[in-house]
Structures are given as structure tokens and as C-alpha cells.
Amino acid sequence: MTEFAAPARHLVAAMREAAAASPERTIAYQGAPGANSHVAALEAFPDGLPLPCFSFDDAIDAVKQGVADCAMIPIENSLHGRVADIHFLLPESGLVITGEHFLPIRYALMGTGTIDQVRVATSHPQALGQCRHWLKAHGIAPDAYPDTAGAAALVAERGDPSLAALAPPGAAELYGLNLLASDIADADHNTTRFVVLARGGRPPVGEGPWMTTFIFEVRNVPAALYKALGGFATNGVNMTKLESYQRSGSFAATEFYADVTGKPGDPGLDRALEELGFHSKWVRVLGTYRQARMRG
Numbered sequence: 001m002t003e004f005a006a007p008a009r010h011l012v013a014a015m016r017e018a019a020a021a022s023p024e025r026t027i028a029y030q031g032a033p034g035a036n037s038h039v040a041a042l043e044a045f046p047d048g049l050p051l052p053c054f055s056f057d058d059a060i061d062a063v064k065q066g067v068a069d070c071a072m073i074p075i076e077n078s079l080h081g082r083v084a085d086i087h088f089l090l091p092e093s094g095l096v097i098t099g100e101h102f103l104p105i106r107y108a109l110m111g112t113g114t115i116d117q118v119r120v121a122t123s124h125p126q127a128l129g130q131c132r133h134w135l136k137a138h139g140i141a142p143d144a145y146p147d148t149a150g151a152a153a154l155v156a157e158r159g160d161p162s163l164a165a166l167a168p169p170g171a172a173e174l175y176g177l178n179l180l181a182s183d184i185a186d187a188d189h190n191t192t193r194f195v196v197l198a199r200g201g202r203p204p205v206g207e208g209p210w211m212t213t214f215i216f217e218v219r220n221v222p223a224a225l226y227k228a229l230g231g232f233a234t235n236g237v238n239m240t241k242l243e244s245y246q247r248s249g250s251f252a253a254t255e256f257y258a259d260v261t262g263k264p265g266d267p268g269l270d271r272a273l274e275e276l277g278f279h280s281k282w283v284r285v286l287g288t289y290r291q292a293r294m295r296g
Contacts, residue, residue: 003054007175008032008153012052019051019068026051028059028068031124034149034171036103040194041072044101054146056084060093063197070098070198076241077105078191080129086195087215087245087257090286097213097287099196107131107184108169109140110152110177113161118180122151123166126192131166133186140164152177201287209291210263211240216276216283217255224279225256231275232260235268240295261295263288 004012011033019026027048029037041050051068053059062068074083090097107127111118121128121140128135128142135142143163145151152171155163164180165171172179195213204210218224232239241259262269264285277283 004032004052004150005153005157007156008052008150011174015050015052019049022049023067024069025049026062026068028053028062028071030054030056030059030073031147032150032153032171034152034168034174035147036105036168036192037072037074037147037194038149039168039170040074040101040103040192043103044072044099044194044196054150056089060089060095060197063095063199064093066199070196071095072101072194073197074126074192074194076193077126077130078189079185079187080126082243083126083192085245086286087243087255088247090197091215091284093197095197095199096201097195097289098198098202099289100211100292101194101196102293103192103194105130105185105190105192106169106182107148107166108172108179109164109166109181109184110172110175110179111155111161111164112159112177114178115164115180117161118164119162121164121166122154124148124151127166130190131184131186134184135166149174195287196289204263204265204288204290208263209261209294210288211259211261211291211295212263212269212288213257213259213286214273214283215255215257215286217281219279219281228276228279231272235272237262237268237272238295261291 027041028051031037059071063071075086122143122145125144148167149171151165152167152175155165156175238261243257
């Protein structure tokens with residue numbers, strides 16, 4: 001807990017105590033109290049007990065160890081792209097994706113003085129990237145910190161009026177800071193997508209629409225990706241996300257992360273996954289869950 005700045009520690013301690021009493025209601029998240037992940041956890045689980053963790057690994061470990069029932073992890077933002085490397089974090093964890101949540105993002109600038117005194121804004125790199133044009137227009141230099149609300153706690157701890165934080169507006173009240181500017185974003189569509197990670201998957205029963213997430217590695221032969229993905233087109237399966245990444249520094253074996261609409265058991269998706277497996281070294285489904293927002 002000492003990783004958090006001093007103004008956040010009593011809040012973290014109280015939230016951890018509540019979570020320890022009811023782990024079945026606990027949602028782990030990365031960040032200090034007041035972070036966007038905290039807000040998302042409360043929206044997705046109104047009766048839950050959010051558990052602040054300093055890193056993504058800590059949040060995932062809380063679920064693996066039974067300290068929390070699930071974790072709320074941000075994976076992509078409409079302005080700044082990938083947030084968490086879920087394709088690295090999830091496969092080794094043994095957890096599965098059981099849900100998703102979309103959170104509109106608006107930041108506030110907060111500090112101990114006035115906006116005219118601010119020279120530097122500290123926050124998570126994602127927040128700084130999502131507000132880079134606003135910061136540049138106001139002559140404020142960015143400074144990276146592991147999370148948004150944690151940055152607010154740090155600003156409160158230091159008491160330097162030249163240093164401000166970019167954080168969700170509620171963090172200002174939590175840490176006794178002055179709200180210097182509100183509704184900061186470089187685009188109105190600024191939204192972050194979160195996924196819910198749990199120890200066990202839940203069978204996709206009832207009404208959808210459904211989303212299935214998987215990772216795979218194609219064979220190292222010409223047109224391998226074209227052939228591997230052809231089954232999704234011919235079977236009418238909508239692929240809403242496809243990302244490539246390298247593992248182990250080989251620069252030869254490319255792996256892919258994908259989201260598609262539908263669930264295993266749907267004839268079209270089953271045929272597409274079968275064809276994908278034929279042209280791939282391996283395929284691993286990370287989870288099937290209800291769409292929180294319609295695709296297509």
C-alpha cells in the first residue's frame with residue numbers, strides 16, 4: 001500500500017478492509033481511489049466493493065488469489081488506442097473475460113493553487129495523450145505517473161501550486177484539491193473500453209448479442225493470415241478488432257488478438273474458428289461475453 005501517495009493510503013486501507021470482509025463482492029482495479037477504473041467498477045457493479053491495486057498485475061493477482069471476485073481492466077481508448085496489453089496479461093493469468101464496459105472519459109485539472117500557477121500536469125500516460133492538445137494550448141508540460149487519481153494524491157502530498165493533476169473530477173474532492181478546469185478532452189467521443197476478468201467463465205446463455213475474444217499464431221507461410229481469416233468472411237462473422245504483436249523478441253512469429261461477434265455454438269463462428277485452427281499453430285479463446293455496446 002505504500003506505493004500510493006500518503007493522501008490516498010487511508011482511503012485504500014478502508015476499501016481493502018471492506019473487500020476482505022466480502023471477497024465475493026470485490027472488484028479489483030488498477031489505480032488509486034477516484035481513478036476511471038474505480039468509476040467503471042461502480043457503474044458496472046453498483047453493489048460491488050472496488051479494490052484499488054497499484055498495478056494491473058496486482059489487480060489480476062487479487063482475482064487469482066481469491067481476494068477479489070473479478071477485475072476491471074481498461075484495454076483500449078477511442079483517442080489513444082491500447083491501454084493494457086491484455087494479450088500478454090491474460091493468457092498467463094488463467095483468467096477469462098466475462099464482460100465489458102464502456103466509460104465516457106472527461107478529465108479535470110486539479111491542484112493546490114490556481115490555473116495560472118500550473119506549469120506541469122501529471123497523470124497516466126493515456127490521460128496525458130488524450131488531452132495533449134489541451135495541455136499544449138495552455139502551455140502545460142505533461143509528466144507521466146502510473147494512474148490518474150494517484151497523480152491527484154501525489155499533487156495533494158507535494159503541495160506545489162506549479163504541479164497539477166489530470167484526473168476524474170471526483171478525485172479533487174477526495175484529495176482536497178482545487179478544481180482548476182473541467183470537461184477536458186481532445187474529442188467528444190473519448191471513451192475507454194474495459195473488460196471484466198474472472199477465474200471461471202460463465203456459459204453464454206440467454207439473450208445476446210455476444211462477443212468472443214481470442215488470440216492465435218498463424219503458421220509462418222505465405223498468405224497464412226489471409227487464409228486463416230477467410231473463414232470469418234465466408235461465414236458472415238463480423239471481426240471488430242484485430243491486433244498483431246510480437247512475443248519473445250523473435251520478430252518472426254506474429255501473434256494476433258481478435259474480437260468477433262457471436263459465441264461458440266453459433267454454426268458460422270464454429271466453422272470460422274475451425275478454419276482458423278487449420279491455418280494456425282494454435283488458437284486460444286479468452287472469453288465469450290455479452291456486448292455492452294452493439295457493433296456493426
